[in-house]
Amino acid sequence: MLDLLYSLxxxxxxxxxxxxxxxxxxxxxxxxxxxxxxxxxxxxRKIIGYMQVRIGPNRVGPRGWxxxxxxxxxxxxxxxxxxxxxxxxxxxxxxxxxxxTALAAWAVVPFNAELVLADVNAGLLYILAMTSVGVxxxxxxxxxxxxxxxxxxxxxxxxxxxxxxxxMGFALVGVLMASRSLNLGDIVIxxxxxxxxxxxLPLFPLFxxxxxxxxxxxxxxxFDVAEGESEIVAGFHVEYSGMAFSIFFLAEYxxxxxxxxxxxxxxxxxWLSPFEGIEIIQNSSLAFIGTASIGxxxxxxxxxxLLFLWxxxxxxxxxxxxxxxLGWKVFIPITIVWIFVIGLMxxxxxxxxxxx
Amino acid sequence: MLESYLPILIFIFVGISVGIVMLGMGFVxxxxxxxxxxxxxxxxxxxPFENSRINFDVRYYLVAILFIIFDLEITFLFPWAVVLDxxxxxxxxxxxxxxxxxxxxxxxxxxxxxxEWE
Numbered sequence: 001m002l003d004l005l006y007s008l009x010x011x012x013x014x015x016x017x018x019x020x021x022x023x024x025x026x027x028x029x030x031x032x033x034x035x036x037x038x039x040x041x042x043x044x045r046k047i048i049g050y051m052q053v054r055i056g057p058n059r060v061g062p063r064g065w066x067x068x069x070x071x072x073x074x075x076x077x078x079x080x081x082x083x084x085x086x087x088x089x090x091x092x093x094x095x096x097x098x099x100x101t102a103l104a105a106w107a108v109v110p111f112n113a114e115l116v117l118a119d120v121n122a123g124l125l126y127i128l129a130m131t132s133v134g135v136x137x138x139x140x141x142x143x144x145x146x147x148x149x150x151x152x153x154x155x156x157x158x159x160x161x162x163x164x165x166x167x168m169g170f171a172l173v174g175v176l177m178a179s180r181s182l183n184l185g186d187i188v189i190x191x192x193x194x195x196x197x198x199x200x201l202p203l204f205p206l207f208x209x210x211x212x213x214x215x216x217x218x219x220x221x222x223f224d225v226a227e228g229e230s231e232i233v234a235g236f237h238v239e240y241s242g243m244a245f246s247i248f249f250l251a252e253y254x255x256x257x258x259x260x261x262x263x264x265x266x267x268x269x270x271w272l273s274p275f276e277g278i279e280i281i282q283n284s285s286l287a288f289i290g291t292a293s294i295g296x297x298x299x300x301x302x303x304x305x306l307l308f309l310w311x312x313x314x315x316x317x318x319x320x321x322x323x324x325x326l327g328w329k330v331f332i333p334i335t336i337v338w339i340f341v342i343g344l345m346x347x348x349x350x351x352x353x354x355x356x
Numbered sequence: 357m358l359e360s361y362l363p364i365l366i367f368i369f370v371g372i373s374v375g376i377v378m379l380g381m382g383f384v385x386x387x388x389x390x391x392x393x394x395x396x397x398x399x400x401x402x403x404p405f406e407n408s409r410i411n412f413d414v415r416y417y418l419v420a421i422l423f424i425i426f427d428l429e430i431t432f433l434f435p436w437a438v439v440l441d442x443x444x445x446x447x448x449x450x451x452x453x454x455x456x457x458x459x460x461x462x463x464x465x466x467x468x469x470x471x472e473w474e
Contacts, residue, residue: 022363026370079386080379084395096375103371107364118363125434126364147397148410159416162423169430176437238398243382247375321473324419328471332426336459339433343448346440 025117029106037253038068044309051313078242083145086239090144095240095247098137102251105130105258110185111294112271123184124172127262131217135161137251138219138226142236153235156320157219157226163327164216170335171210174203175266177342178353184262188270192292193352195276198269202345202353205338207267209331211304214259216323218252220308222315223323256308257301264300271297418470429458 005024009017042057042064049056057064082088108123110116120126135158142154178199179187191198200207216223219235227235237248264270275290318326346354436443436451443450465471 018362019366022366023370025363026367030370030374076382076385077387078382079388080382081390081394083397084392085397092379096372096379099375099378100368100372103374104364104368107367117367118360120360120364145397146407146409147399149398151410152412155412155416159419162427163419166423166426166430169427170433173430173433173437176434177440180438180440182434182438233398242386243378247378324471324473329466332462336455336462339455340452343452347445347448 022117026107029117030103033103033106033254033257034250036257037250038072040253040257040305041071041249042068043305044312047306047309048313051310072246075242075246080242080244081239083147083239085146087144087146090140091239092244094137094141094144095244095251097140098134098251099247099254101130101134101137102254102258106254108184109258109261110188110265110270111297112292113185113189115294116185119183119185121181121183121186124176124182124187127258128169128172131255131258132165134251134255137248138236141240141248145236145239147239149232149234149238150236153226153232153238157236160219160223160226160320160323160327161217163324164213164331167209167327167331167335168213168217170332170339171203171206171213172266174206174335174339174342175199177339177346178203184265184270188265188272191269192272193276194278195269195274197352198267198272199353200267200269202342202351203267203338205334207263209335210267211259211263211307213327213331214263215308215311216327218255218259220252220256221312222318224317225320225323256305260301260304260308261297263304264297268300269296270300415473422465422470425461426458429455 002021005021006017009020012020045067046056046064057067060066060070082091105127107118108116108120108126110119138157138161139154142150142152142157145151175187176182179190181187181190187199219226227237232238237245240248271294272292273290273296276292278290342354345351349355432454433451436447440447
């Protein structure tokens with residue numbers, strides 16, 4: 001594939017050739033990602049529908065499969081209203097910032113040992129930076145709309161996101177102490193050798209904290225006070241319509257997929273198979289389920305995404321003071337204690353995880 | 357070494373242009389018929405009667421300040437965790453001391469009520 005591309009573009013100067021090949025790789029990553037986002041919205045409506053004993057969308061196309069396409073087309077033809085008193089430049093900058101950072105974070109996500117766009121050794125740091133910049137999208141959107149609902153929501157959302165980012169950061173430190181590398185590929189390779197080698201086992205509290213913080217970071221239910229439709233209508237995007245609104249939507253879902261992907265890379269062994277090293281499986285005709293493949297990574301991420309939707313169908317919305325209490329008084333103490341525990345485990349070289 | 361960061365730079369540009377292209381598409385394809393009511397600020401059916409640059413609770417500032425402190429701690433922990441193998445027991449103890457100081461501060465702000473949202 002790549003060789004063909006190289007020979008096709010060989011008449012170009014070398015620097016241009018490199019850039020074109022990078023652009024093609026980005027397209028190969030982005031198109032499935034955006035399709036995944038579209039069908040995640042469909043899956044959400046369908047799954048929540050079944051959980052509430054409804055059918056969910058089933059009219060557009062066979063079994064409603066074309067529903068996300070129809071939604072996208074509808075939103076594209078809706079007028080983008082810019083309120084009179086809004087700051088026009090910032091009003092339009094906010095969605096661009098949201099989607100830009102949500103997509104750019106994918107640059108360092110590995111899909112298997114070779115399949116990674118930018119194999120840099122500061123991958124995790126870059127992702128943390130990108131998701132932090134994403135908060136600005138929310139704050140700017142809320143402020144620039146010049147609407148009270150949007151303003152209140154932006155304040156709530158930014159305080160909530162930064163609070164949970166601390167717990168998330170501490171959880172990442174735990175992963176780093178186990179792997180001693182910021183490169184996501186190396187973190188996965190450090191977990192190879194069967195299901196007992198995954199960081200899920202020694203870092204289980206951190207996994208729980210990381211995932212729940214991820215739900216809070218993406219402003220998903222039950223932490224969606226930023227959008228709480230019963231109090232502040234739609235939150236920071238109350239003034240947005242048409243395509244500008246759908247960009248926020250896309251960014252939120254792309255971030256959901258990113259969080260699930262990262263959780264499976266860092267705690268669930270990424271593309272490694274849970275049946276690795278079991279001889280009965282390796283010698284049978286089912287050997288393929290014992291080998292590492294991208295399918296395992298996608299399956300793990302899909303399971304975590306199901307949890308996102310499941311939470312939304314199951315839990316009532318938290319009150320704001322409860323959210324802040326959970327973030328500051330529960331998660332941060334848990335993560336700090338567990339970092340000390342990891343330090344001790346590292347000192348005593350416990351298990352297959354902390355041998356150095 | 358540094359050229360492995362080139363795809364990231366290009367990806368950031370692509371991500372931003374995806375946003376711009378989608379917004380542009382929205383503006384080109386959709387109708388544009390503004391009127392006074394449509395463009396006024398949404399306020400649950402009321403006339404918007406007050407500027408929305410309102411006062412807000414000082415605790416949001418407090419959260420932001422506390423966040424900066426803790427986020428800095430995390431940025432100290434990141435490089436420390438990466439070189440854990442090289443710094444040995446001394447490094448482990450040094451960071452333990454550092455974290456204990458942080459925890460003392462954390463307990464102080466907890467007892468002071470900085471984390472209360474009543």
